[in-house]
Amino acid sequence: MIDLENLLEIHDTVVRYENALDGIRDMNTLYSIIDTQKQGWYNGIDSILWISYSVCGGHIFSDGNKRTSFLVLKTLEEQGYKLDTEKLADLILDLATKTMTREEFFYKAHLYII
Secondary structure (H helix, E strand, O other): OOOHHHHHHHHHHHHHHHOOOOOEOOHHHHHHHHHHHHOOOOOHHHHHHHHHHHHHHHOOEOOOHHHHHHHHHHHHHHOOOOEOHHHHHHHHHHHHHOOOOHHHHHHHHHHOEO
8 A cells, every 4th residue: 555655755756767757646535545545435556547547647746657556556565566568558549548447557567466
């Protein structure tokens, strides 16, 4: 599970190393994303997918949403999962540029997480 502090640390990494703009566009939505996860709507991999989907699709930060979303997915490696990072990166780009439902994103992402 990723809490608010973890998510902000991930985004801070993007800001520092990728020269992205710092800032949160919508703090209430950010709290809502984390609260939805805490309420148990999503567990395990789906909890991480929810955060990734919401950050990228919701443009929560001033900059670096796609990169933050991708790094959120990369946290699954710390839990022992193997990721097809190229396919997941493409999926994040598709999410950012197309209308994709949460269900579509979750389904496709599960194909690239082993």
